[in-house]
Amino acid sequence: MLRSYFADMHIHIGKDIFDKPVKITASKSLTITNILKESSRNKGINLIGVIDCQSPAVQLELQQLIEKGEAYELGDGGIRFEEVTLLLGSEIEVYDENCQGPIHVLCFLPGLKEMALFSEWLVSKMKNITLSSQRYYGSAKELQYKVKELSGIFIPAHVFTPYKSLYGKGVHQSLTEVFDGDLIDGIELGLSSDTLMADQISELHAYTYVTNSDAHSLAKIGREYQEILMEEPSFKEFNYALHNIDGRKIVRNYGMNPQLGKYHRTVCDNCSAYMNPASTECEQCKSHKVVKGVADRIEELADNQQLLNNRPPYLYQVPLEYLPKLGPKTFKKLLDSFQTEMNIIHHVPYESLVKVVPEPIARSIMQMREGKLSIIAGGGGKYGSVSSS
Known part of the structure; x- marks a missing residue:
């Protein structure tokens, strides 16, 4: 029987079991054990992808959880911990x-x-497999x-971001310049694009x-996610959903x-002023350092103006922590x-919400649920912001 499950498939690890860094820019509280607990107990996410599992120390921590009886491997792939299934992933930099x-x-x-x-193979093609998002030489x-x-799944990551992405700087015009298109299982959109933009x-x-x-x-887990129709959260079912097999599919992107x-x-990379995408010099500071926005890059590549009819709906949401006046104490309540x-x-x-939190916060949650929050656009490495109308 098919059911709906929530999935977030791109989560980093801040440090390993030996207190060594994995993703240097990530929080030290992002251990594999803390990720599993947060996803299961607080987030309510059913399927997660942790994408630093090529690190042997991360694999060791997972093995220890299994040996202690706190987790177990599924026959269809993945590791179950309480109410969440972990898929073992690796983010790799190709150049x-x-x-x-x-x-x-x-x-x-x-x-x-x-x-x-996979880790054994990567040792000869990467300078340091213990760290996240490392350059692969091949x-x-x-x-x-x-x-x-190895019966794996291959997905280009955050494909439109200006840095280190497929369309940001990776290719001139087409993914076939670099990849075998038949061996791609899905496309990760990233935070600055949506279905309507990508389908151009x-x-x-x-x-x-x-x-x-x-x-x-930990707080950013579930910042973006999808709802997937599957029999259960597992590697095989996720793979089926990516290829729409036997009714498995992504039913909503959030x-x-x-x-x-x-x-x-x-924007200008020097002073963050918004710029015309055709400009080569900032009017404010005269810098020539330009960070091309995702919307402008997609416009360059666009060769289609119609959204595919079979796409699942893309629903705009923000994490609860983005809502105005929702502080840590209210969040805990x-x-x-x-x-x-x-x-x-x-x-x-x-x-029920207004019985627990002030009415303006309850109203913001409902506005978020309905996609009615006002937006101030971001750019140049700075997130946008929201406000209740």
Whole structure:
């Protein structure tokens, strides 16, 4: 029987079991154990992808959880911990002779055995596999072939961000300049784009879109996510959903309005002033350092103006922490009363919310649920902001 599950497939690890850094820019509280607990107990996320599992120390911590009886591997792939299933992933930076610039990709493997084999292979192609998002020395297609040899899933990450992404700087015009399109299982949109924007590029019509948090802290888990129709949260079922097999599919993408993303508009990299995308010099400070916004880059690549009819709806949401005047104490009251963020965001009625939090906050939650929050656009590495109308 198919059911709906929430999934966030791009979560980083801040430090490993030996207190060593994994993603240097991520919070130290982002251990694999803390991620599992936060996702299961507070977020209400059913399926997560942790994309630093190529690190042997991360694999060791997972093995210890299994040995203590706190987690177990599923026959269909993934590791179950309480109410959440973890898929083992790795974010890798590709920059071969065909790339215009570096590209980040997500590689998911069924279990610890396959991930250990992947790590062993990466040792000769990466300077330090203990760290996140490291440069891979080899061709993009060779990496795809290895992932498929290990029965894995291959997804280009945050494909429009100006830095280290497929369309940001990775290719001139087409993904086929670098990748074998038949070996791509999905496309991660990233925080500054949505389905309508991405579907302006016709070569993406063949792929399922995923929306993920790229979390660098526990609070950011579930910043973007999707609702997936599956029999259960597992590697095999997620793979089926990406390819719409036997009714499995993504039924809704939940993401921030693209204007909230850090790179939505073209700005000056020196003073952060908004710029005309055709300009080469900032009118404010005369700098020639320009960060092209996602919307402007997509306009350059666009060759199609119609949204595909079979796309799931893309619903604008923000994390609860983005809401005006919702501080840590009020947030805790909400969780104490309604268990998980997913429950608060999707299910708790207004009448119940106002019994726990002030009316303006309850109203903001309802406005968020209905996509009616006012937006101030972000750009140049600075997030946008929201306000209740």
